[in-house]
Amino acid sequence: MARIEADLEDLSTRARIRDAALRHFGEHGFGGASIRGIAEAAGVSSGLVRHHFGSKLALREACDDYLIKTVRRINDEARTDTMLADVNPVAAAQAALGPYQRYLARALTEGWAAPLFDEMARLSEEWLEEVDKARPDPPFASRKARATVATAMSLAVPILHQHISRGLGVDLASPEGAHLLAMTLLDIHSHPMVTPEAAAAMREGLEKLRDKSL
Amino acid sequence: MARIEADLEDLSTRARIRDAALRHFGEHGFGGASIRGIAEAAGVSSGLVRHHFGSKLALREACDDYLIKTVRRINDEARTDTMLADVNPVAAAQAALGPYQRYLARALTEGWAAPLFDEMARLSEEWLEEVDKARPDPPFASRKARATVATAMSLAVPILHQHISRGLGVDLASPEGAHLLAMTLLDIHSHPMVTPEAAAAMREGLEKLRDKSL
DNA sequence: ACGGTTACTACACGATCGTATAATTTAAGG
DNA sequence: CCTTAAATTATACGATCGTGTAGTAACCGT
Numbered sequence: 001m002a003r004i005e006a007d008l009e010d011l012s013t014r015a016r017i018r019d020a021a022l023r024h025f026g027e028h029g030f031g032g033a034s035i036r037g038i039a040e041a042a043g044v045s046s047g048l049v050r051h052h053f054g055s056k057l058a059l060r061e062a063c064d065d066y067l068i069k070t071v072r073r074i075n076d077e078a079r080t081d082t083m084l085a086d087v088n089p090v091a092a093a094q095a096a097l098g099p100y101q102r103y104l105a106r107a108l109t110e111g112w113a114a115p116l117f118d119e120m121a122r123l124s125e126e127w128l129e130e131v132d133k134a135r136p137d138p139p140f141a142s143r144k145a146r147a148t149v150a151t152a153m154s155l156a157v158p159i160l161h162q163h164i165s166r167g168l169g170v171d172l173a174s175p176e177g178a179h180l181l182a183m184t185l186l187d188i189h190s191h192p193m194v195t196p197e198a199a200a201a202m203r204e205g206l207e208k209l210r211d212k213s214l
Numbered sequence: 215m216a217r218i219e220a221d222l223e224d225l226s227t228r229a230r231i232r233d234a235a236l237r238h239f240g241e242h243g244f245g246g247a248s249i250r251g252i253a254e255a256a257g258v259s260s261g262l263v264r265h266h267f268g269s270k271l272a273l274r275e276a277c278d279d280y281l282i283k284t285v286r287r288i289n290d291e292a293r294t295d296t297m298l299a300d301v302n303p304v305a306a307a308q309a310a311l312g313p314y315q316r317y318l319a320r321a322l323t324e325g326w327a328a329p330l331f332d333e334m335a336r337l338s339e340e341w342l343e344e345v346d347k348a349r350p351d352p353p354f355a356s357r358k359a360r361a362t363v364a365t366a367m368s369l370a371v372p373i374l375h376q377h378i379s380r381g382l383g384v385d386l387a388s389p390e391g392a393h394l395l396a397m398t399l400l401d402i403h404s405h406p407m408v409t410p411e412a413a414a415a416m417r418e419g420l421e422k423l424r425d426k427s428l
Numbered sequence: 429a430c431g432g433t434t435a436c437t438a439c440a441c442g443a444t445c446g447t448a449t450a451a452t453t454t455a456a457g458g
Numbered sequence: 459c460c461t462t463a464a465a466t467t468a469t470a471c472g473a474t475c476g477t478g479t480a481g482t483a484a485c486c487g488t
Contacts, residue, residue, distance in 0.1 A: 013465080029324065032245025035446065045467050046446090052465090056446065109323045109373055110243065117377040131407065140401035141394065148381030149371075149398045150407075156370035157363075159323055163331040167362030179424050180355065183417070184363045187354035190406050190413035193345065193364075199404035203397070210393050227435080249476065259437050260476090266435090270476065 014052050017042045019099075021049075022063050026102030030060060030110055064107065067100055068116050075123050094178060097158065105159040121151040140203060157181070228266050231256045233313075235263075236277050240316030244274060244324055278321065281314055282330050289337050308392060311372065319373040335365040354417060371395070 020042035024033040035056055039046040053059040074096040097104065107113035125147035132143065139146060157164065161172055168184075170177040194202070234256035238247040249270055253260040267273040288310040311318065321327035339361035346357065353360060371378065375386055382398075384391040408416070 029243045029245050031243050031247075034444075036444080047448095047468075048466055050447070105323050108377065109319050111376065114377065114380065117374070118381070121377075121381050134409075135405070139405075141398040145382050145394060145398045146402060148378055149395070149402060151381075152370040152374040152378050153367040153402075155374065156366040159373060160331070160366040160369065162325065163322065163328065163335075164362055164366050166328065167332070167335055167365075168359050175424075179420060180359060181363065182420055184355040184359045186408065186413055186416055186420070188360060188363060188367075190408040190410060191349070191353075192406050193403040194400065195348075196404060199400055202400055206393065206396055206400070210389075248474075250474080261438075261478095262436050264477070265437095 013042075013044060013048070017044060017049055017052060018059075018062055018066060021059050022067070022100055022103045025060060025063060026100070026104075026106050029106055030056075030112075035059075060112065063103065064113050064116060067103065067107070067113075068119055070097075070100065071116065071119060094158070094173070101158040101161060104155075105161070108155060108159065117151070117155075120155070121148045124148075124151045124154075157185075227256075227258060227262070231258060231263055231266060232273075232276055232280060235273050236281070236314055236317045239274060239277060240314070240318075240320050243320055244270075244326075249273075274326065277317065278327050278330060281317065281321070281327075282333055284311075284314065285330065285333060308372070308387070315372040315375060318369075319375070322369060322373065331365070331369075334369070335362045338362075338365045338368075371399075 017038065020038045021033075024038045024041060027033070028037075035049050036046045038059075039049045042049075049059065053062055077096070094101070104113075104116070108117055121144075125143055128143055128147050128150070132139070157172075164181070165172045165177060168177060168180050170180060172178060172181055192199075231252065234252045235247075238252045238255060241247070242251075249263050250260045252273075253263045256263075263273065267276055291310070308315070318327075318330070322331060335358075339357055342357055342361050342364070346353070371386070378395070379386045379391060382391060382394050384394060386392060386395055406413075
């Protein structure tokens with residue numbers, strides 16, 4: 001019983017522990033993080049962590065559940081609140097994901113959180129459906145394939161956050177960094193790296209290579 | 215003294231340990247991997263690992279050094295051997311990086327290996343210099359910024375290898391997977407996600423947003 | 429053949445890990 | 459007020475961690 005808040009989600013001790021876990025898992029990875037460290041960060045005893053979540057693995061799964069719920073919420077909000085999202089979706093996503101970026105990166109690279117990626121790819125696919133309407137030529141690959149790869153490429157930004165920051169010379173979390181990144185992404189996404197002619201040639205070469213090897 | 219092989223690098227026990235470490239660090243992360251596990255995988259005692267590398271951290275640094283050397287070698291080879299690299303650079307890089315992909319992913323996401331990323335970004339910048347010659351309009355962002363972000367986006371493929379494989383329905387390591395990925399990347403890179411007009415509008419919006427916030 | 433450097437193993441130490449259990453405090457309901 | 463359940467802590471256990479030390483086996487120049 002108890003917990004009248006139901007799906008309002010808790011602002012309680014349990015939530016504090018989960019937030020600390022998200023931060024710790026993000027910073028040290030699953031193997032590197034420790035229950036005791038999480039407990040200390042949350043200001044509780046290590047036994048209480050176990051009492052609320054059962055085990056380290058179950059705690060991670062609770063983090064995953066919370067994060068996937070957050071991603072969905074962010075996506076919904078981005079649809080209604082068009083203003084900021086249209087102008088600087090990068091900054092918007094970054095602000096919304098906020099302290100969970102590092103956890104997201106860990107989750108994806110350490111192998112768990114497959115549903116999380118799939119959900120994001122699904123959202124990308126929906127978005128691609130709109131974009132495809134304005135496209136004259138037939139795509140080389142299925143929409144799902146393009147959505148999957150595009151999702152992965154987008155995720156490179158939060159995953160390699162610090163490396164990009166170092167390369168740009170400013171922290172991506174700062175307003176200047178977000179702006180510079182948005183400009184750079186805009187330039188990249190509005191200028192094909194490969195010309196249509198070169199693409200056709202490469203495509204032909206690829207097909208030949210494939211026929212030969214089969 | 216000893217070690218006549220010099221920079222030929224060793225095929226010896228030391229190399230076996232390092233390879234096992236690359237695999238273990240890649241699979242379990244730095245925190246999750248254990249000296250004993252690495253030693254067992256290499257078929258030696260755990261003491262020998264320490265004897266050759268001193269500490270866990272030094273072992274990781276040795277892995278980094280080896281990997282950065284490998285990346286440089288691959289890049290050089292790709293310049294001379296144009297055949298495969300031009301047709302399917304994705305498959306080429308994948309085949310060359312081979313078993314080190316997971317380590318690379320860990321190294322980049324766990325925060326170490328900054329020199330590795332910077333080296334790759336530098337190589338990207340050199341490559342961009344060639345591409346820029348055929349470009350009519352001035353870029354929105356500096357070459358280094360574009361090279362950095364493009365490098366990050368390219369790295370998303372090995373980093374999110376398993377998620378992309380799941381999304382495509384085939385293992386990226388298989389010939390079919392490599393082909394499908396190459397096709398998808400070709401489509402993405404030859405079709406701007408944003409039209410020039412939309413890009414100009416977004417850019418203007420971005421600048422305004424920036425002026426307002428400063 | 430032999431002395432010395434190096435490769436390699438066995439083992440022990442202290443720390444820390446995840447987990448388990450029992451005790452204690454807090455909160456709530458009748 | 460008293461009972462009962464939940465929240466929270468304290469403490470302990472066994473395993474495993476990285477590291478240190480001492481000892482053995484192999485190799486090599488002379």
